[in-house]
Each structure stands twice: as C-alpha cells, then as structure tokens.
Amino acid sequence: MAYFLHVERTIDEIIPQNTNVGFDSILKQSKTIQERDIVENDFIFSEDGSEIGIKRMGTFVIQWYLSQMTGLSTTGQVFRLQTKNDGGEWVYLGDGTSHLKVAASSGFGVLEITEAALEQAEDQIVWIRLQNASTASAALGNRHRIKGALVIYSLGDRGFQADGIQAGISWDISNDNWKPTTVGQEIAAGALVPFDILLSDSYFGGIGLISPGLFKITAPGKYKIDWELPINTVDYAGKGLIGLYIDDQLYSYSHLPMVRGIVNGTAIIDVWFDEEIDIHLANLSGCTIRTARHSSLTITHLCPPAARRPES
Numbered sequence: 001m002a003y004f005l006h007v008e009r010t011i012d013e014i015i016p017q018n019t020n021v022g023f024d025s026i027l028k029q030s031k032t033i034q035e036r037d038i039v040e041n042d043f044i045f046s047e048d049g050s051e052i053g054i055k056r057m058g059t060f061v062i063q064w065y066l067s068q069m070t071g072l073s074t075t076g077q078v079f080r081l082q083t084k085n086d087g088g089e090w091v092y093l094g095d096g097t098s099h100l101k102v103a104a105s106s107g108f109g110v111l112e113i114t115e116a117a118l119e120q121a122e123d124q125i126v127w128i129r130l131q132n133a134s135t136a137s138a139a140l141g142n143r144h145r146i147k148g149a150l151v152i153y154s155l156g157d158r159g160f161q162a163d164g165i166q167a168g169i170s171w172d173i174s175n176d177n178w179k180p181t182t183v184g185q186e187i188a189a190g191a192l193v194p195f196d197i198l199l200s201d202s203y204f205g206g207i208g209l210i211s212p213g214l215f216k217i218t219a220p221g222k223y224k225i226d227w228e229l230p231i232n233t234v235d236y237a238g239k240g241l242i243g244l245y246i247d248d249q250l251y252s253y254s255h256l257p258m259v260r261g262i263v264n265g266t267a268i269i270d271v272w273f274d275e276e277i278d279i280h281l282a283n284l285s286g287c288t289i290r291t292a293r294h295s296s297l298t299i300t301h302l303c304p305p306a307a308r309r310p311e312s
Helices: 115-120
Strands: 004-009 025-029 031-033 039-041 043-045 051-054 058-071 077-084 090-098 104-113 126-132 138-140 148-154 164-168 185-187 197-200 207-211 214-217 221-234 240-246 249-256 261-271 277-283 289-291 296-303
Touching: 051 148, 058 077, 058 090, 077 104, 104 126, 164 207, 214 296, 221 240, 221 249, 221 277, 240 261, 261 277
Parallel strands: none
Antiparallel strands: 004 025, 004 148, 031 039, 043 051, 051 126, 058 104, 058 138, 058 148, 077 090, 077 126, 090 104, 164 197, 164 296, 185 289, 207 214, 214 277, 221 261, 221 289, 221 296, 240 249, 240 277, 249 261
C-alpha cells in the first residue's frame, strides 16, 4: 500500500523567523478503508495547516519547494524540516538552503515510521513541520498564485516486485533498413505505431508485446506508460497527434504542434484484479506521418492495485 500527499501554499503572508510554513491547499491525499468500510485520510493537519500528521507505518520521502521574493537574513534562505519524537520534541530531518535571498529553494527528508513509533506517539500520529530557520523573516513571491508546495509519499512495501518493459521499432535499429537519406518510416492515418521489438522484457511476464504495436497487461496494478516518437514529416495536417488506446478506447493524447519534432506522452492507468487490458498508440494526425530514429515506449508497474475498485 502506498501513501501520498500533495499540498500547496497560496496564502500571501510573511513567514517570521522560527515559525512554521503553512500549506493551505490540498491537491491530493491517499485514504485507507478501515473496518466497517469507513474511509479515513492517511494524513491530518493542525488547525493552521503548518503541521502535518502521518497516521501510517512506512518509510516516507518528503520534498518541498518555496519561491522566496524578499528576505533580510544574513545567511540566505534556510528552511528546516523537522519531526516530533516520542518525547514531544522537534528534531532535525533536513535543511533546504539557498545562498540567494531572492530565489526558489527546495529540500527533502526521509522519515521511517515504525509500529512502535506510532504506538508511542501522542494520538498515534507522527508529526512533521517545515520552519523558517533563517536569521530573519521571509516573504514569498506575490506575482504568482502558488508560493510553494510539499509532497509526502511512502516507498511502499519492500517486498513489492516491480516490473516493466521497453519497446522499440526494429526499423530504427537495423542499419539495413535505415539510411541517413531516408525520410522516415510511414505510419498511415489511424494506424498503430508499429512497435515490434522488446529492448527490455518483462521479468515476471505480466506485460507483453503480442503483435506489432499491440501490448497486453495481465498483472493487476497501477502502471505508468511513457512514449517518445521522433517525427520527420507530417504530410498535410500541420501537426502530429498520437492517441493512447486502452482496450480500443481513447485514453489520452500527445501532440506535436508542428510538422517536425518529438512527440512525448505519459499516462497512468489502473489494471484491476478481474481484468486484462490491451494498449496501443495510434496516429490520429489525419494523415501519414514519418518517424525518425529512435521511437520508444515503456510500461512500468508502479505499485499493486487498491483492495477494490473505487465506486463509479
């Protein structure tokens, strides 16, 4: 089970020395289904949003950034990540610093929460905070809506067996098929992008290439799909458009707003315990495109699926 939190700071207030940085906007956080089907957030916040409580066991990575506009600190920017120990004292997790007083700064920390730590903590919650440890107050940028952000995510079960593949097109690789003077391999309008060779095979067999351009996933989980297609020419449409299909249903797009360049795309999909899915990329430009070297598609197993499919 993976836990995650993404928060942002939009409030335009000065952060005095030795005070906490508050985050007021929650973009996403994980939830856990408890007994009697009660859904509970995996994180909790203090009233002012400046302290974040973690309610689950695991090894957590914490990353943040702040966009500072002005500051009078004699040592530049210093923001300190801290956690509260079982004695109720705040202890050091890591500093994020910048020698410039007007610049973005970022930092990170790693926190391991054991079952014993949760049992000993007040209310069975481990708290963290980010504090202005500079020698003066700090003001964040006021010309943009987001002043900073923070994410927390767990590294998951150490026993989890990840998997993935990378596919290419043999035309890109064989010197017999590719010449410097070749305009490119043609992909007709509506045709599949003809990936036909695995550069890296599935270790556990849950991801496969079953025919040129058509992939199948048979193992449940959350997957990330990345693709990169160098385009030499687009016949007459004026742009390149590539669609990702899941079981013949259009799932997402990537496009090139000109007749030559690289089309990149990324998507995250779910495969549940009771299903297998087919994946392919198709040329939706409305005309023939010609690919250059080297096209690539990767499918990566990120984590196991949730215990059950969410309600639709």
